[in-house]
Amino acid sequence: MMLHTGSTRCLISRCFLLVAGIAALVAASCVLAPLASGAQLSRQVNFGPNVYIFTPSTPLSQIQSTVDSIATQQVPNQFGTQRYALLFEPGTYGSSADPLNFQVGYYTTVAGLGESPSDVVINGSIDVYNQCTDGSCVASDNFWRSLSNLTINVTNPTFGCYTGEFWAVSQAAPIRRVLVNGAATLMDYCTGPSYASGGFIADTEFEGGSIVSGSQQQWITRNSQIDGWSNGVWNQVFSGVIGAPAQCFPQGSCSGPYTTLATSPVTREEPYLYLDSSGNYNVFVPSVQFNSVGTTWANGQTPGSSIPISQFFIAQTTNSAAQINAQLLLGKNLIFTPGVYNLNQTLLVTRPDAVVLGIGFPTLIPENGIVSMIVLPSKGVMLSGMIFDAGIPNSPLLLQFGTLFGATSSSDPAAIQDVFFRIGGAEAGQANVSLSVSSNNTILDDIWAWRADHGNGVGWTDNTADTGLIVTGNNVTAYGLFVEHYQEYEVIWAGNGGTDIFFQNEMPYDPPSQAAWMEAPGVDGWAAFKVANTVTSFSGYGLGSYSFFNQGVNIYAANAFEVPATLPKSSLNDLLTVFLSTAGFGGILNVIDNTGGSSTIANPDIPVTVVSYP
Secondary structure, three states, X not given: OOOOOOOHHHHHHHHHHHHHHHHHHHHHHHHHOOOOOOOOOOOOOOOOOOEEEEOOOOOHHHHHHHHHXXXXXXXXXXXXXXXXXXXXXXXXXXXXXXXXXXEOOXXXXXXXXXXXHHHEEEEXXXXXXXEEEOOEEEOOOOOOEEEEEEEEEEOOOOOHHHOOEEEOOOOOOOEEEEEEEOOEEOOOOOOOEOOEOOOEEEOOEEEOOOEEOOOEOEEEEEOOEOOOEEOOOOEEEEEOOEOOOOOEXXXXXXXXXXEEEOOEEEEOOOOEEEEOOOOOEEEEEEOOEEEEOOOOOOOOOOOEEEEEHHHEEEEOOOOOHHHHHHHHHOOOEEEEOOOEEEEOOOEEEOOOOOEEEEOOOOEEEEOOOOOOEEEOOOOOOEEEEEEEEOOOOOEEEEEEEOOOOOOOOOOOOEEEEEEEEEEOEOOOOOEEEXXXXXXXXXXXXXXXXXXXXXXXXXXXXXOOOOEEEEEOOOOOEEEEEEEEOOOOOOEEEOXXXXXXXXXXXXXXXXXXXXXXXXXXXXXXXXOOEEEOOOOOOEEEEEEEEEEOEOOOOOOEEXXXXXXXXXXXXXXXXXXXXXXXXXXXXXXXXXXXXXXXXXXXXXXXXXXXXXXXXX
């Protein structure tokens, strides 16, 4: 059941106490447990059956057949259990005469294994297209896939309308560390109506003309280089991007709506697997950057350090949670290979600077109402590339990152990157909170927390979930927060010195009545983003919240955003709400703190904006 506290402080305190107790129990049980006999101690690299590693000597016809077969299965496989990683060793694949062109479906990682994006070159295209159902072709459900660490020389001159690099996606489908030479589009304009609702790009360069954004409702591009950007719908954010369009919000006499920051305040790029010149696997961990612009590799190798694969435990779904915990306690870093991991024990990360990396969208599901993972001292910990699903019975929390008293460092910040949360959708599940960040100096970089609006186990009393993200740590910086459909405050930010660059939210579709969805007596609905009254400093840029209430009754939210009136002037910039239908019910009555006006059936699909607040 949902826990209606009516108090931000109460909710945070309850979650912290629950997690602290669970952490103590888990730590005790793990320390006492001997290393399971089945634990993988060998240094031999075995990434399991769903990781395909291609070499330049592999016949192109064999590569084409393999990637096409996986795409045929995965393109329509929104809630399946299959997971894949397609990895390319350094070299060149395809040619102008015989290119390599393929599609990327659900739960598929495509990545180069070079130290630099230039080490792996694809002459061809790596594409995501619309999915068509009953004559309607859209990209609004193209989730859970990724592209990274390679160069694409776009080569598909016989593709007609589909000539170019197509990456028509929505949430949880990042592009990182890629060089695209040639035409590129983030929508599939070849079939209609072509709606899309993404997305995220970082550490990437596009050469060959303006990127077609087209129907993308919102997008964040961070620390990249582009030749131009065409169009914008509601919320397009650029942070540290060379060639970004000029600041223009809201759209009016200028071409926007663009929120443009010249630099990114603090960043760390995602760790990545690579082969060195001796043919040995390593994981590269990029260094922290401050006030940065452009890619990390524009002037040579990305700054950072390498960790040999021997210092990682390569987990597969056949490994138990006890075996994984034993390896973590022995000091190993962790790579999750593709698959679904059913956890009967909380995974406990106890070592500063630990790297926990997923390839092929590994998915963690808790059993018996446990917390799936707890990170204790978070200094320098890097967690990336995985999905946290809720299970049955209800969990109080899916991921606890750091503690209020754990070691942190502004010069060695922790980072959570391309980590996604689901309450329902793939399977029935319930959790009070998806992600709690209690550590200072943590970077959140492409987070999608989703209480499912479609799929399995979906309903107001079925996939119950209060809040997607709670931040209690200080100096937390977020880029690309996507948090949708939770039943109370969707984000609670209670730490000082925080920054959020881009926020995308849809309020829950399914409150059965106004009485069932009230923040407090006399306050309709729940704000999507709540900055706690104790916070004295917070900055936000490009923040959007949308409503679509589908139960046939008028449901209202008094505000999309609530912040202390004592925040410094212009702490929040470029906020908007949208009523998502030309038919429908209710809406959002104010953008922020009774300011900004309403988005209802009276102004459907039209952003209601606040440029600066307070």
